[in-house]
Amino acid sequence: MKKIFAAIVAASMVMAICAGCGAKDKVGEVASDAKQTAEEVKEEVEEAVADDGETIKIGIVAGVTGPTAVYGVAAQDGMLLAFDEINANGGILGKQVEVIKYDDKGDPTESCNAFNKLDGEGVCAVLGPITSGVCAAVAPIANDVGLVMLTATGTADTLTTADDYVFRACFADSYQGKKAAQFAAQELGVKDVAIIYASGDAYSAGCCDAFEAAAAEYGLNIVAKEGSATTDDTDFSAQLTTIANSGAEALFAPYYYNAVGPYIVPQAREAGFTGPIIGADGYDGTLTTMIEDKSIYNDIYFTNHYSPEDPSDTVQNFVKNFSDEYGTDYLNAFSALGYDAAYMLAQAIEEAGTTDRAAIRDAIAAINFSGVTGSFTLDETGTPLKSVPIITFKDGEQVFYTMLEN
Amino acid sequence: MAVFVQQLLNGLKIGSVYALVALGYTMVYGIIKLINFAHGDFIMVGAYTLVFTIPLMVASGMPAWTAVIFAVVACVAVGVGVEKVAYKPVREKGNRMSALITAVAMSLFLENLAQVLFGASPKTVSNIFKISNITVGGVTLNGNTIITIIIGVVVMLVLQAFVQNTKMGRAMRAVSEDREASILAGIKVNQTITLTFAIGSGLAAIASLMYCAAYPQAMPTMGSMLGLKAFVAAVLGGIGIVPGAMIGGLVIGLVESLSKAYLTTLTGGVLTSAFSDAIVFGILIVVLLIKPAGILGKDVGEKV
Numbered sequence: 169m170k171k172i173f174a175a176i177v178a179a180s181m182v183m184a185i186c187a188g189c190g191a192k193d194k195v196g197e198v199a200s201d202a203k204q205t206a207e208e209v210k211e212e213v214e215e216a217v218a219d220d221g222e223t224i225k226i227g228i229v230a231g232v233t234g235p236t237a238v239y240g241v242a243a244q245d246g247m248l249l250a251f252d253e254i255n256a257n258g259g260i261l262g263k264q265v266e267v268i269k270y271d272d273k274g275d276p277t278e279s280c281n282a283f284n285k286l287d288g289e290g291v292c293a294v295l296g297p298i299t300s301g302v303c304a305a306v307a308p309i310a311n312d313v314g315l316v317m318l319t320a321t322g323t324a325d326t327l328t329t330a331d332d333y334v335f336r337a338c339f340a341d342s343y344q345g346k347k348a349a350q351f352a353a354q355e356l357g358v359k360d361v362a363i364i365y366a367s368g369d370a371y372s373a374g375c376c377d378a379f380e381a382a383a384a385e386y387g388l389n390i391v392a393k394e395g396s397a398t399t400d401d402t403d404f405s406a407q408l409t410t411i412a413n414s415g416a417e418a419l420f421a422p423y424y425y426n427a428v429g430p431y432i433v434p435q436a437r438e439a440g441f442t443g444p445i446i447g448a449d450g451y452d453g454t455l456t457t458m459i460e461d462k463s464i465y466n467d468i469y470f471t472n473h474y475s476p477e478d479p480s481d482t483v484q485n486f487v488k489n490f491s492d493e494y495g496t497d498y499l500n501a502f503s504a505l506g507y508d509a510a511y512m513l514a515q516a517i518e519e520a521g522t523t524d525r526a527a528i529r530d531a532i533a534a535i536n537f538s539g540v541t542g543s544f545t546l547d548e549t550g551t552p553l554k555s556v557p558i559i560t561f562k563d564g565e566q567v568f569y570t571m572l573e574n
Numbered sequence: 575m576a577v578f579v580q581q582l583l584n585g586l587k588i589g590s591v592y593a594l595v596a597l598g599y600t601m602v603y604g605i606i607k608l609i610n611f612a613h614g615d616f617i618m619v620g621a622y623t624l625v626f627t628i629p630l631m632v633a634s635g636m637p638a639w640t641a642v643i644f645a646v647v648a649c650v651a652v653g654v655g656v657e658k659v660a661y662k663p664v665r666e667k668g669n670r671m672s673a674l675i676t677a678v679a680m681s682l683f684l685e686n687l688a689q690v691l692f693g694a695s696p697k698t699v700s701n702i703f704k705i706s707n708i709t710v711g712g713v714t715l716n717g718n719t720i721i722t723i724i725i726g727v728v729v730m731l732v733l734q735a736f737v738q739n740t741k742m743g744r745a746m747r748a749v750s751e752d753r754e755a756s757i758l759a760g761i762k763v764n765q766t767i768t769l770t771f772a773i774g775s776g777l778a779a780i781a782s783l784m785y786c787a788a789y790p791q792a793m794p795t796m797g798s799m800l801g802l803k804a805f806v807a808a809v810l811g812g813i814g815i816v817p818g819a820m821i822g823g824l825v826i827g828l829v830e831s832l833s834k835a836y837l838t839t840l841t842g843g844v845l846t847s848a849f850s851d852a853i854v855f856g857i858l859i860v861v862l863l864i865k866p867a868g869i870l871g872k873d874v875g876e877k878v
Contacts, residue, residue, distance in 0.1 A: 395848030406834035
């Protein structure tokens with residue numbers, strides 16, 4: 169009897185493992201399908217170009233499968249929506265846009281291969297890749313071959329440097345720390361602030377450093393600075409008790425939604441901290457991790473790339489068109505940034521008046537752009553200096569609070 | 575002073591969770607000399623059970639904490655299942671090292687199974703205890719914290735009484751002391767080991783209730799860090815000794831909380847509160863160097 173039981177359990181475990189493998193295989197299949205389709209598209213494109221040369225070829229490198237697929241799919245959908253709209257409105261420089269897209273599976277090596285392939289296929293610029301790590305691998309190649317790499321979503325501070333071919337449509341990580349300090353000083357009107365951050369996490373520590381640097385500029389006193397080792401900690405009560413007793417009027421806590429919802433906010437309120445809590449784009453998603461008592465989240469503000477609740481026409485137009493085309497599953501900051509990146513590139517080509525790669529580079533560097541994620545120019549490294557929307561929670565709903573001008 | 579008391583309570587809260595988890599480690603180690611690395615993941619099993627059963631209990635008019643019954647059933651089933659399927663065959667065929675590797679494998683298996691079943695994104699646990707805060711002399715005592723500490727102490731005392739005073743408890747201690755001799759004395763060794771796993775897993779279920787009351791979120795990997803710290807607690811107290819696990823857990827909780835609170839001030843900013851985990855694991859190293867058998871452990875020369 170015992171043996172039979174053991175056999176059954178063992179068999180079910182084996183099946184569970186196989187189920188896991190199956191899923192992986194499927195991803196692989198999808199990926200190779202995608203590759204095949206891309207190759208077919210490429211052939212068609214080559215034929216089309218050979219025929220009349222009347223299209224503008226733009227490359228997309230995005231990890232639409234693999235570990236960061238959620239981001240990749242969202243960003244790529246945003247880009248494709250933008251190019252559909254552009255083509256429907258007569259294209260760029262009077263020519264239709266031909267998109268050649270490759271899936272890099274979120275892998276740096278694959279991404280470099282895809283970028284080289286696009287270079288060989290004669291695209292005039294490339295949108296992507298998605299995450300900072302992958303972007304960092306592709307950036308040197310972009311500079312070597314002199315082909316614009318415009319990432320929609322790579323936020324690491326070190327990604328862009330002066331005089332190169334690497335640009336982005338999003339702000340850098342540290343920019344949010346600076347904006348949070350500006351918000352605390354100008355909108356909340358506080359003087360004494362506290363910080364809690366994860367010292368072992370590049371994003372959290374980067375935001376914290378930028379906040380500290382900007383705090384001096386905006387006349388804020390940092391009365392307590394507490395840390396945790398990682399963003400995955402669950403107990404912050406000791407640090408928050410110290411903060412609650414430090415006399416701080418506001419707290420800057422750059423963590424992700426998985427810690428903010430169940431741990432940071434409830435524990436802060438429990439420890440007796442009643443002031444506003446300020447965060448960064450990692451707070452996006454907190455709605456899914458909130459505990460039952462939603463009222464404790466009412467005095468929370470965070471910076472984000474865009475707000476779907478922003479009443480401006482550009483934003484509402486994007487929200488409507490994207491939802492109609494792709495549904496609302498991927499309607500987020502990533503799709504908005506992908507959408508803006510595509511329009512940025514289109515505007516740059518239009519302004520350059522040619523598909524010459526160097527001319528496009530110069531046009532992007534000098535761009536003055538207005539889109540879903542704000543109006544901006546680029547700094548000397550190629551990173552936008554944007555207006556930033558501040559979002560808050562109200563009884564368990566995400567609400568647009570204000571636009572923090574650049 | 576009020577702040578210091580508050581920090582002590584913070585430490586006791588997480589410490590009593592560590593203590594309960596450490597009890598599971600210690601019981602299993604005491605009886606089959608196996609460090610059950612999957613024990614932390616039993617907490618995860620309990621937490622997911624709570625996520626799904628609390629709404630059911632609340633809907634049927636029962637208090638939320640009664641969902642712990644389902645958690646106990648689920649954890650015991652998983653614990654005994656793991657023992658029967660993975661540990662027992664390995665124990666009979668392999669050596670202690672292969673059993674240890676099996677434990678690590680089971681831990682990974684459970685984490686990944688949970689990811690397949692429930693997805694990687696965290697799930698929120700509903701409110702478990704509805705107790706308002708009490709203020710005594712300027713110190714706000716959180717209701718959850720008090721309940722956690724009380725349940726922790728009660729469970730430990732009951733377990734200690736069970737191990738010391740019941741027939742089954744005596745059998746467990748006998749198997750732990752000398753397995754061959756207890757077979758000769760007519761003790762059903764395998765049954766006793768199964769019982770130990772069942773109790774250890776049941777404790778994990780109670781620990782998951784207390785953990786979720788304080789930290790209301792379930793995710794597939796939640797058991798790994800918790801399990802590691804509880805393991806340190808078990809080693810600190812003297813692995814294999816029930817009161818040792820209690821003391822170890824509370825000490826680790828207090829060290830963690832107080833180092834997070836005062837490390838920055840004490841070291842003048844050289845070390846920050848982020849170092850508290852390093853201190854917890856540093857303690858493990860120091861204990862292993864100075865008193866390898868733990869606080870309550872006796873140095874027993876090993877036969878060579």
